[in-house]
Amino acid sequence: MQNDLIIAGFGGQGVLLIGKMLAYAGMADGKEVSWLPSYGPEMRGGTCNCTVVIADRPVGSPVVERPWVAMVMNLPSLEKYEEMVKPGGLLLVNTSLINREVRRTDVRVVKVPANEIANRLGNPRAANMVALGAYLGATRAVSLAAVEGLVRETFAGKAKVIDSNLAALQEGYALGEREAADGKVVPQEVGA
Amino acid sequence: MVETVVFARPQALAPVPTHYCPGCTHGVIHRLVAEVLDELGLAQRTVGIAPVGCSVLAYNYFSTDFHEAAHGRAPAVATGVKRARPDLIVFAYQGDGDLASIGMAEIVHCANRGEKITVVFVNNAIYGMTGGQMAPTTLPGQVATTCPLGRDVSLAGYPIRVAELLATLRTPAFVARAAVHTPLHAVTAKEMLRRAFRYQAEGTCFSLVEVLSTCPTNWGMPPVEATEWVEKNMVPYYPLGVFKTPEGVDRAPRPAPAEEG
Amino acid sequence: MAKKLMKGCEAIGEAAIKAGCKLFFGYPITPQNEIPEYMAHRLPQVGGTFVQAESEVAASNMIYGAAGSGERVFTSSSSPGISLMQEGISYIAGSELPVVIVNIMRAGPGLGGILPSQSDYFQATKGGGHGDYRLLVLAPWSVQEAADLVQDAFDLADYYRNPVMVLGDGLIGQMMEPVEFRAERTPCKPLSPKAWAATGCNGDRPTNIINSLFLDPEVLERHNQKLKAKYDLMVRDEVRCAAYGTDRPYEVLIVAYGTVARVCSTALDDLREDGVGAALFRPITLFPFPYAELRAAAETARAVLVVELSTGQMIEDVRLALEGSRPIHFLGRQGGMLISPEAVAERVNAICAGLRAEVRHG
Ligand SMILES: Cc1ncc(C[n+]2csc(CCOP(=O)(O)OP(=O)(O)O)c2C)c(N)n1
Ligand code: SF4
Ligand SMILES: [Mg+2]
Numbered sequence: 001m002q003n004d005l006i007i008a009g010f011g012g013q014g015v016l017l018i019g020k021m022l023a024y025a026g027m028a029d030g031k032e033v034s035w036l037p038s039y040g041p042e043m044r045g046g047t048c049n050c051t052v053v054i055a056d057r058p059v060g061s062p063v064v065e066r067p068w069v070a071m072v073m074n075l076p077s078l079e080k081y082e083e084m085v086k087p088g089g090l091l092l093v094n095t096s097l098i099n100r101e102v103r104r105t106d107v108r109v110v111k112v113p114a115n116e117i118a119n120r121l122g123n124p125r126a127a128n129m130v131a132l133g134a135y136l137g138a139t140r141a142v143s144l145a146a147v148e149g150l151v152r153e154t155f156a157g158k159a160k161v162i163d164s165n166l167a168a169l170q171e172g173y174a175l176g177e178r179e180a181a182d183g184k185v186v187p188q189e190v191g192a
Numbered sequence: 193m194v195e196t197v198v199f200a201r202p203q204a205l206a207p208v209p210t211h212y213c214p215g216c217t218h219g220v221i222h223r224l225v226a227e228v229l230d231e232l233g234l235a236q237r238t239v240g241i242a243p244v245g246c247s248v249l250a251y252n253y254f255s256t257d258f259h260e261a262a263h264g265r266a267p268a269v270a271t272g273v274k275r276a277r278p279d280l281i282v283f284a285y286q287g288d289g290d291l292a293s294i295g296m297a298e299i300v301h302c303a304n305r306g307e308k309i310t311v312v313f314v315n316n317a318i319y320g321m322t323g324g325q326m327a328p329t330t331l332p333g334q335v336a337t338t339c340p341l342g343r344d345v346s347l348a349g350y351p352i353r354v355a356e357l358l359a360t361l362r363t364p365a366f367v368a369r370a371a372v373h374t375p376l377h378a379v380t381a382k383e384m385l386r387r388a389f390r391y392q393a394e395g396t397c398f399s400l401v402e403v404l405s406t407c408p409t410n411w412g413m414p415p416v417e418a419t420e421w422v423e424k425n426m427v428p429y430y431p432l433g434v435f436k437t438p439e440g441v442d443r444a445p446r447p448a449p450a451e452e453g
Numbered sequence: 454m455a456k457k458l459m460k461g462c463e464a465i466g467e468a469a470i471k472a473g474c475k476l477f478f479g480y481p482i483t484p485q486n487e488i489p490e491y492m493a494h495r496l497p498q499v500g501g502t503f504v505q506a507e508s509e510v511a512a513s514n515m516i517y518g519a520a521g522s523g524e525r526v527f528t529s530s531s532s533p534g535i536s537l538m539q540e541g542i543s544y545i546a547g548s549e550l551p552v553v554i555v556n557i558m559r560a561g562p563g564l565g566g567i568l569p570s571q572s573d574y575f576q577a578t579k580g581g582g583h584g585d586y587r588l589l590v591l592a593p594w595s596v597q598e599a600a601d602l603v604q605d606a607f608d609l610a611d612y613y614r615n616p617v618m619v620l621g622d623g624l625i626g627q628m629m630e631p632v633e634f635r636a637e638r639t640p641c642k643p644l645s646p647k648a649w650a651a652t653g654c655n656g657d658r659p660t661n662i663i664n665s666l667f668l669d670p671e672v673l674e675r676h677n678q679k680l681k682a683k684y685d686l687m688v689r690d691e692v693r694c695a696a697y698g699t700d701r702p703y704e705v706l707i708v709a710y711g712t713v714a715r716v717c718s719t720a721l722d723d724l725r726e727d728g729v730g731a732a733l734f735r736p737i738t739l740f741p742f743p744y745a746e747l748r749a750a751a752e753t754a755r756a757v758l759v760v761e762l763s764t765g766q767m768i769e770d771v772r773l774a775l776e777g778s779r780p781i782h783f784l785g786r787q788g789g790m791l792i793s794p795e796a797v798a799e800r801v802n803a804i805c806a807g808l809r810a811e812v813r814h815g
Contacts, residue, residue: 020629024458027631033458035629039484039567058595060719062628062712065793244564260564263533264508294480294508325481325490326505338481338493338505348505 002055003141004064006081007131009073009094011048014128019050021132021154025146026054034062047076054141069139071131073114074098092135096127110138110179117171123164133172138180144173202226204235206255215408215415218247218314220372224382225283225312226254228389238281239273241266243295245287246320246407264295267302270309281392283310289319292328292352299358303398306363310388311400313354316407317426324410328352331425336410351429355402359435366391366399367436371427373406373419384434397438404430456631461596461621462487464632465529465555466495468603471634474525474553475501478515480508480534483567484623485557488529509534513541520550521663523650525607529555531623532573533564535581542616543582546680547665549649551610553603554588555619557626560762560789568789569623571711574766577620578740585677587684589617589691590739592710596630602737605641609691612642613683614649620739622762623789624712684741693737694746697721703732704808705801706754708747708771710736713760713792720797731801739767744774751779756804758782760797762790 005022009015016037023035036051051067053059070081071092078091078098085091087106096115112134114127129151136144148166155161201207204226212219229235235256242250244263251258261269266284274282291299291313299311318336319325326336326343329351333342343351355369366388370381381403388399404426406418413421459467466488469477477492489505496503506512512528519526530538535556545552556577560570577590589609593599599621606617651661667673698721709717714735724731734750736743751757757779759768765783772781784800786792 020458023629027456027458033631035458036624037627039623039627059630059715060722061716061794062624062630063716063791063793065791065795248564262564289481296507319481322481322483322486325486328507337486337490338503340490340494341497 002053002059003069003139004051004053004067005069005071005135005141006049006051006064006067006084007071007073008047008049008077008081009128013073014125015048015071015073016050017154018128018132019052021147021150022052022054022142024150025142026052028146028149029142031055031142032057032059034059036062047074047080049077069135071135072098073128073131075100078102090138092131092138094127094131110134110176112172112175114172117175118168121164121167121171123161123168126165126168129165129168130172130175133169133174134176134179135172136169137173137176137178139176144169202230204229204238204255206253208252210253211249212246213407213409215406215418216246216320217372217405220378221312221314221381221403221405222247222250222253224372224378224385225285228382228385229256229281232386232389232393234281234389234393237279238283239277241270241273241282241284243284243286243290244321245290247285247287247314248321250285264290264293265298266290267295267298267307267309267311270311271302271305271307274307274309278308281310281389283312283389283392285312286314287320288313288315288317288327288329288354289325292354296328299354299400300361303358303365303400304361304363306365306398308392308395309398310392311398312385313400313402314405315354315402315426315430316405317351318407318410320407320410324407329354329430331429334425353430355400355430355435358400364397364438365436366397366434366438367402368400368434369402369404369430369432371404371422371432373404373422377432380432391438402430404432456633458629459596459600459632460487460629461599461625461627462557463491464596464600465603465619465621465626466491467632467634468600469527469553469607470495470499470501471638472525472604472607474527474607475499476516476519476524476526477501477528478504478506478512478519478526479528479530480506480512482509482531482534484559484569484626485529485531485555487626488555488557509537510540513538513545516552516554517541517545517548517550517663520545520552521548521651523647523652525551525553525611527553527555527607529557531557531559531567532561532570533559535573535576539576539582542588543584543586544665545616546582546586546588547584547676548663549614549680550616550663551607551614552616553606553610553619554616555603555621558620558622560787566789567623569712569762569791570787570789571622571713571762572764572766572787573620574739574761574763577618578742578770586680587615587687587740589613589615589687589741590620591617591693592620592737592739593625594711594714594735596625596628597632598737599625600632600634604638608640608642608644611644611647613687615683615687620711622711622713624791688741691738692741692743692746694743695735695737696732696746696750697735698725698732699734699750701730701732703730703753704755705731705758705804706751706756707731707733707758707760707797707801708736708767709733709760710739710767713762716792716794717760717797719794720801723794723798724801727798729798729801729805736767742770742774744770747771747774748778751775754779755808756780756782758784758797758800758804760784760792762786762792
């Protein structure tokens with residue numbers, strides 16, 4: 001068993017970046033990781049996605065057709081990945097840009113108004129961090145501290161950007177934790 | 193009330209949206225070519241040759257028949273088409289990597305044989321499709337992913353002026369350079385294209401129009417800045433005008449300023 | 454050295470530098486642009502030289518010149534570009550020069566697409582260019598292995614004076630995984646000075662000529678036989694392969710290489726959980742192909758499943774290895790479509806069901 005997820009959205013929403021951060025943080029936590037981006041003609045202006053696998057032993061397939069978790073940042077991504085999530089898995093939905101309900105009844109759903117939260121925190125571009133935080137809060141896939149460290153590294157020298165991204169991350173984390181505490185989400189054991 | 197259509201899609205252009213980035217002038221150049229084909233009444237016997245580059249899907253954007261060539265080989269494919277069916281109007285649409293790097297042999301020999309075809313050569317000083325690598329036309333000092341510190345002319349040489357280079361061939365030809373970054377420039381560009389296709393239709397000679405074009409995406413600037421960049425950086429190095437006509441050279445190619453001194 | 458998260462293309466570039474390669478000649482093409490881009494940025498830092506060639510034809514002849522000068526040299530491309538390099542590769546093989554060529558395969562034929570594929574297996578292992586020659590072909594399944602094999606490739610190329618190809622697919626090029634470079638690396642083959650190189654001659658030795666022209670048929674035949682003897686040595690000494698799950702009984706043996714084998718390894722885990730007996734055999738050298746090792750691994754299996762991102766190319770070598778002794782099934786996707794662990798598991802289950810049905814009828 002391995003912890004895998006697909007993160008999908010528009011190009012420019014920073015989905016590749018948060019995927020990379022997860023991979024880096026997983027590695028810092030001593031886990032085996034792989035990060036696989038979509039590449040191809042669809043990248044120009046269209047949707048883009050990446051697959052991240054975090055495991056306790058060498059990662060098998062970097063290609064995941066039926067992920068445990070799908071983090072969908074826009075409607076086309078929900079349309080594409082809703083059916084693919086494993087039964088019992090998790091759909092993390094950016095409700096700021098997706099105004100339809102999830103149809104699946106056999107997966108857990110965490111709703112994150114990522115853009116709204118990011119806007120409220122004064123950094124509209126940090127919606128990806130809110131979603132990443134929610135994912136961490138709900139699953140504890142990697143430690144929050146490791147990701148916080150990466151945020152500081154990624155935006156080094158830009159204090160304001162760091163602060164707003166950290167705030168976004170933490171707010172998302174709290175939201176994810178609440179959902180998990182409600183029993184909606186069972187934190188997933190890596191390498192179970 | 194009588195309605196007059198003042199602006200409509202040229203017949204030779206397919207009724208589809210293109211994939212070009214905002215501010216990219218590939219689309220403008222497509223349109224000018226299509227208008228000329230319409231106005232000269234050539235569209236129905238025209239076959240285009242698409243390159244490998246951002247305009248690889250040109251075959252979807254014109255309502256004429258098309259071939260898709262291997263990278264750089266459009267002039268060779270065009271030669272095959274024209275020799276097989278001299279009655280067809282054949283044009284190759286090529287980027288600067290396609291024409292002036294990998295396809296340099298094909299274009300020089302096609303022009304030198306005097307193939308009665310028309311080449312629309314889109315010079316955007318970069319490899320657009322593959323993500324911003326250095327092109328043979330990348331300007332001195334211009335940053336690209338394979339010259340991260342800017343083009344170093346002591347290692348990569350100077351940007352190639354294709355129109356001037358081809359104009360040195362003895363074989364009669366029509367060779368011109370135009371730009372499309374302002375409406376006025378576009379009008380002139382269309383005039384050049386019209387002459388180029390007319391020479392072909394009359395069976396006179398090989399014709400090539402080099403068109404300076406933008407790539408905001410890989411130049412890393414917004415569209416408005418990109419048009420300014422053409423004016424400020426490209427036009428001085430790549431002077432506009434006619435470099436060769438079948439009747440004789442219109443005017444001696446102007447020496448480009450600055451770096452020659 | 455500590456582990457670093459790297460994109461496959463970048464790890465390949467860094468591996469070449471770690472192997473002492475200071476020369477890169479290449480031409481951009483997706484999905485391996487990050488290799489030339491990495492080299493353009495890194496080589497000047499280590500006193501090396503990067504040249505963007507005007508075409509892959511030119512690049513393949515630039516590496517000919519550099520290799521003939523006795524320097525370690527490297528190029529990379531993807532399928533359509535590798536086709537253009539066949540001229541240089543054939544001359545390099547004929548002139549017995551050591552070069553490393555990386556092919557990050559994309560789907561063809563023609564312009565095809567830019568997504569991952571394994572459809573250049575024939576081209577890589579059965580010749581590619583004209584004439585009677587072979588490349589030594591290495592197929593990594595992870596970013597770490599790509600980095601390791603690229604370094605070995607330089608040693609193997611120098612040792613055999615032969616082009617070595619590292620054959621990956623778009624996934625290997627684009628994915629990021631942790632990579633570790635050993636601080637002190639010993640070459641995987643004993644290396645001697647390149648006394649044959651054309652480096653200038655002041656009369657104290659006969660001139661060195663880098664050449665593949667032999668107009669006298671008897672001389673050319675001897676040359677061909679010398680090359681053949683070299684390929685025979687590779688067959689004897691350089692076969693690399695790996696097997697997974699062969700320590701327990703299995704009905705079906707899966708054969709796959711590169712990232713597809715990774716996918717199959719996950720399928721294997723899932724099948725094992727479900728109590729289905731399957732194992733995986735992975736060729737790491739595609740030439741020399743591990744015929745004997747595969748035959749041995751298939752001995753206790755009742756059927757073999759070949760999985761490839763093509764319509765079936767390596768399967769021909771599997772057939773040669775098994776000589777009709779086992780039923781061979783095929784699962785393939787093309788055009789840049791990928792194979793999932795689920796699809797592999799499903800196919801193995803179907804084969805097992807068929808086998809059991811066979812037993813009942815028997
Ligand atoms: C043989 C071969 N080599 C490389 C490529 C990759 N490739 C595709 S387009 C391109 C360059 C395009 O640049 P340009 O001709 O300037 O056109 P633009 O995209 O800028 O319009 C390259 C190198 C290819 N398709 N085939
Ligand atoms: S990458 Fe450049 S040349 Fe290509 S469509 Fe975009 S702007 Fe135009
Ligand atoms: Mg270009």
